[in-house]
Amino acid sequence: MTMLFNSTSPEKNLIGSWKEIAWEYEKVENYSEDGIPISKTISKQIKQEIVQDLIIHQAEIWTFSPNGELILKGEQMPVKPLDWNLKGRGNVLSLIHPDLKTEKYNVSVVNKDEMILYFDSDIHARGIVKMTFKKIEG
Amino acid sequence: MLRKYSNSRTLEDNMKLGGLTAFSAGMVNVASVIIFFAFTSNVTGHYAILAEEIAKQNWYEAAVVFGWIFAFFIGNFMSNIIIIHSKKNSYQSHAIPLVVEILCLLSVGFYGQYVYTETLTETEIMIAIMLFAMGIQNGLTASISNFAVKTTHLTGLTTDLGILLAMFTKKEFRENEKMKGKARLLLVIVSSYLTGGIFAGVVYLNIQFMVFIVACLVIGLIILYEYSKFKVTKFIRTKRAVNFKY
Numbered sequence: 315m316t317m318l319f320n321s322t323s324p325e326k327n328l329i330g331s332w333k334e335i336a337w338e339y340e341k342v343e344n345y346s347e348d349g350i351p352i353s354k355t356i357s358k359q360i361k362q363e364i365v366q367d368l369i370i371h372q373a374e375i376w377t378f379s380p381n382g383e384l385i386l387k388g389e390q391m392p393v394k395p396l397d398w399n400l401k402g403r404g405n406v407l408s409l410i411h412p413d414l415k416t417e418k419y420n421v422s423v424v425n426k427d428e429m430i431l432y433f434d435s436d437i438h439a440r441g442i443v444k445m446t447f448k449k450i451e452g
Numbered sequence: 453m454l455r456k457y458s459n460s461r462t463l464e465d466n467m468k469l470g471g472l473t474a475f476s477a478g479m480v481n482v483a484s485v486i487i488f489f490a491f492t493s494n495v496t497g498h499y500a501i502l503a504e505e506i507a508k509q510n511w512y513e514a515a516v517v518f519g520w521i522f523a524f525f526i527g528n529f530m531s532n533i534i535i536i537h538s539k540k541n542s543y544q545s546h547a548i549p550l551v552v553e554i555l556c557l558l559s560v561g562f563y564g565q566y567v568y569t570e571t572l573t574e575t576e577i578m579i580a581i582m583l584f585a586m587g588i589q590n591g592l593t594a595s596i597s598n599f600a601v602k603t604t605h606l607t608g609l610t611t612d613l614g615i616l617l618a619m620f621t622k623k624e625f626r627e628n629e630k631m632k633g634k635a636r637l638l639l640v641i642v643s644s645y646l647t648g649g650i651f652a653g654v655v656y657l658n659i660q661f662m663v664f665i666v667a668c669l670v671i672g673l674i675i676l677y678e679y680s681k682f683k684v685t686k687f688i689r690t691k692r693a694v695n696f697k698y
Binding site for chain 1: 488490505509510511512515516517570571573576
């Protein structure tokens with residue numbers, strides 16, 4: 315019971331600033347069709363290919379506000395305000411662009427220090443992308 | 453549909469009740485998956501998620517999912533308490549749970565359309581209300597049909613259908629009217645559920661949360677249909693009694 319009362323809602327945990335620290339393929343075949351081993355780590359070039367059509371394009375710092383606003387910041391990108399909300403039991407993160415384009419991310423972990431998001435990427439038909447974040451301000 | 457109880461029900465009664473309630477359950481479930489990313493007409497998946505969240509020691513999420521399962525349980529419990537303890541006629545005692553279900557779905561529809569700010573707490577509560585409503589519906593249909601009609605989840609139904617179709621590979625079972633009727637009932641329920649789900653998926657794009665109001669109209673149709681039948685039956689009985697007296 316104590317653990318239950320001490321637990322925090324995923325929504326409360328999410329509020330604050332998060333820094334991207336890793337991009338990896340979570341579900342990926344170990345070898346290519348040519349038999350060449352495939353690394354799970356995603357290079358900067360592949361990452362750019364994956365995110366070019368996504369809202370989160372070039373973002374490095376994600377700041378979630380309690381009023382449902384998300385600010386994405388990156389070295390080469392202007393500050394981009396979006397709307398965010400959590401659905402289900404807090405396991406689905408929706409990001410809504412001002413033009414109402416919406417992206418969904420699966421929230422695997424969100425606690426006081428770490429956040430792990432997943433999304434399906436069709437790029438190179440490689441599989442599910444795992445994004446790991448560290449809280450820098452909360 | 454609502455007036456008869458258990459073994460006095462005909463296959464036609466069960467098919468009407470099953471078809472309409474399965475249609476509304478399919479609508480509610482698909483709409484809630486689209487809007488809230490959570491199933492609201494069945495709890496098997498929620499039990500699996502509950503176990504997963506406990507294993508991960510995500511106590512908040514585990515408590516939320518437990519609350520959802522409990523809401524479905526309480527819905528079943530409440531509808532049967534009303535049926536068992538009601539001193540009114542069977543039509544009224546069976547209609548009251550459906551009225552409660554309509555109130556739940558109306559509250560989700562109107563709140564979602566005009567008030568909802570998409571916070572997680574609101575989402576969790578609205579999912580709980582819908583699970584409660586589906587529990588009420590399932591408890592009612594299962595109870596009054598002697599467990600022949602369950603319309604909010606299709607696991608048991610698909611199992612029964614598989615068993616029946618396997619039995620129909622033998623001529624003696626193919627010619628059994630009772631078994632043929634059971635298969636027809638199951639097919640009506642599954643096709644109504646699917647149709648309701650597809651309908652909700654299509655109309656949601658245009659009417660958003662008002663899709664729950666449409667589900668209410670379907671349930672309201674059951675109540676009104678039965679009310680008209682009830683009145684006609686009562687009128688005929690009174691007329692016969694008067695004729696007999698004189």
